[in-house]
Every structure is written in structure tokens, then in C-alpha cells.
Amino acid sequence: MSSKENVVIIGNLKMNGSLVFYDSYLKKLKESLSNLRQVTVGLCLPYPYLFLAERLLKQSKIKWGSQNVGKFSHGAHTGEVSSEMLKDFSSTYVIIGHSERNTAYCESEENIADKFKMVKEWGMTPVLCVGETLIEREAGIMESVVQSQIKAVVSKYGADIFSDSIVAYEPIWAIGTDTAASPEQTNHMCNFIRKTIKKDSSQQVSNVKIIYGGSVNQKNTVQLFGLESVDGGLIGRSSLSTDEFTSICNLADSLSN
Ligand code: PGA
Numbered sequence: 001m002s003s004k005e006n007v008v009i010i011g012n013l014k015m016n017g018s019l020v021f022y023d024s025y026l027k028k029l030k031e032s033l034s035n036l037r038q039v040t041v042g043l044c045l046p047y048p049y050l051f052l053a054e055r056l057l058k059q060s061k062i063k064w065g066s067q068n069v070g071k072f073s074h075g076a077h078t079g080e081v082s083s084e085m086l087k088d089f090s091s092t093y094v095i096i097g098h099s100e101r102n103t104a105y106c107e108s109e110e111n112i113a114d115k116f117k118m119v120k121e122w123g124m125t126p127v128l129c130v131g132e133t134l135i136e137r138e139a140g141i142m143e144s145v146v147q148s149q150i151k152a153v154v155s156k157y158g159a160d161i162f163s164d165s166i167v168a169y170e171p172i173w174a175i176g177t178d179t180a181a182s183p184e185q186t187n188h189m190c191n192f193i194r195k196t197i198k199k200d201s202s203q204q205v206s207n208v209k210i211i212y213g214g215s216v217n218q219k220n221t222v223q224l225f226g227l228e229s230v231d232g233g234l235i236g237r238s239s240l241s242t243d244e245f246t247s248i249c250n251l252a253d254s255l256s257n
Contacts, residue, residue, distance in 0.1 A: 004255040007225060008166065008209055008232035009248060010042040010093055010127060011239030012067060014100070022049045025242055026056040032246040033062060038256035039232075039249055042093040043239070044127070047081055050089035058090075065093030065124065068101060071114035083122035094119045095127045095234075097149070099172045109152035116153050120161060127166040127234065128153065129213070130193065134173035142171075143192055150196050159200035166209045167193055168234040174214025176236065183223050186212050190229040218244055221251040 053064035070080030130149040132142040213234030
């Protein structure tokens with residue numbers, strides 16, 4: 001296991017919490033994560049609580065952001081939230097193409113590419129989710145599935161757009177279950193994603209992080225984030241408990257020793 005630098009741990013709070021919950025949650029994390037040395041922490045919250053994150057986390061090392069964004073800049077798009085609006089609350093991270101949105105809201109690959117571009121234009125960091133279903137894995141086509149998800153962005157905007165962005169390998173079968181991908185599966189797919197992006201770029205794509213998401217908890221953190229190919233994680237359920245999330249961040253930080 002190699003010593004790791006610049007690991008990023010992002011909590012995906014999904015549609016959970018309330019004003020009372022986030023008030024206490026953010027204050028607790030600000031305190032409990034104040035001594036991290038190397039790890040960067042982000043929290044992707046439901047939109048209504050971004051103002052609270054800005055208010056409570058401003059003087060901390062924790063960054064925040066959202067779980068989705070509209071693909072247009074403004075106008076007649078009822079129910080959408082623009083990148084500019086997210087910027088108004090000093091957001092850093094924007095999750096794009098999460099499988100829960102793709103399935104429930106029929107997110108198209110073109111929309112995902114446009115959202116990615118818009119987030120970059122506004123100086124924020126897209127966290128692009130890619131990953132295969134169980135049927136696709138069993139059929140042995142996980143590489144081509146993930147490749148086509150990345151190509152959707154590359155073919156429209158070029159691979160160089162991946163500089164300063166994050167790709168989260170999230171196998172759909174591992175999300176919300178108790179079965180994370182194995183270290184071998186994770187290592188293989190994270191390396192594959194990195195190669196796929198590099199292959200298409202005209203120049204060296206700089207600072208693209210490949211992270212893993214899907215049933216991460218404090219027991220598998222070291223195994224998964226200790227892999228050389230993995231730059232951190234996207235944490236769903238385990239980010240809801242301040243104790244468990246703090247412990248994951250501390251374990252990831254200890255990898256930088
Ligand atoms: P999980 O969710 O950690 O609860 O599996 C991860 C995600 O959906 O990003």
C-alpha cells in the first residue's frame with residue numbers, strides 16, 4: 001500500500017436531513033474534521049441547505065456543493081437550479097450523472113455532458129458518476145459501459161475538459177447495498193477510467209481524480225482508498241453519521257503518512 005496525497009472524500013447526503021439536522025451535523029463535522037492534514041472533504045447537500053453550509057463552514061477546510069445542476073444558464077426551466085446559483089453559495093463540488101438520477105429522471109448522456117461543461121465554466125468541480133449495472137458486469141461489458149459514459153462528455157467537449165475534475169466509479173450494484181466492489185474490481189476500473197481519459201486527450205490532462213463510491217464504510221475505507229489507482233471516495237449512507245464519516249476521513253488521512 002503506497003502513501004497517498006491529496007485524497008478527496010465527498011459525502012453524498014442524497015435527499016436526507018432537515019434544517020435542524022444540518023445545523024447540528026455541519027457544526028459537528030467542522031469540529032471533528034478540523035485536524036485533517038492531507039484529505040480534502042466535500043459535502044454534497046440538498047440545494048436548500050447550501051446557504052447553511054456557506055454560513056457554518058466558511059472558516060473551515062470543508063467544502064460543499066450539490067447533487068445535481070441544471071444544464072442551462074437561466075430562463076424558463078421550471079424546477080431547475082443553475083451553476084451560477086450554486087456559485088452564489090460558494091459551492092465547490094457538483095455531482096453529475098448519479099445513477100439514482102439517471103434511472104428515476106431519465107438523465108440523458110447529452111444532458112450530463114452539458115452539465116459537466118457548465119459546472120466547469122463556472123469554476124466548480126464536477127463529480128461525474130460512472131458505473132455498470134450487475135447485469136452488465138455479469139455480461140463482462142463493464143469496460144465498454146463505462147467507456148461510453150466517459151465518451152459522452154469527451155465526444156462533445158474533448159477529453160481536456162476533465163482537467164481539475166473528479167470521476168467517481170460507482171458500480172450501480174454496489175450503491176445502497178452492503179456489497180462494495182472488491183479492491184481488485186475497483187483497482188481495475190479506476191485504472192481503466194484513467195487510461196480512457198488520457199488516451200483521448202491532446203495534451204496531458206491535469207489533476208483528474210478518480211474516486212470510488214458504493215457501500216463505503218469505516219471497515220473497507222483503508223482497503224479501497226489505499227489503492228494507488230483510487231484518489232478517494234463518494235460516500236452515501238456512511239456520510240449521514242458524523243461519527244462514521246469522521247472516522248472514514250481520519251482513516252483516509254492516515255494513508256498519507
Ligand atoms: P452508498 O451510496 O454509500 O450509500 O452506497 C453511494 C452513492 O450513491 O454515492
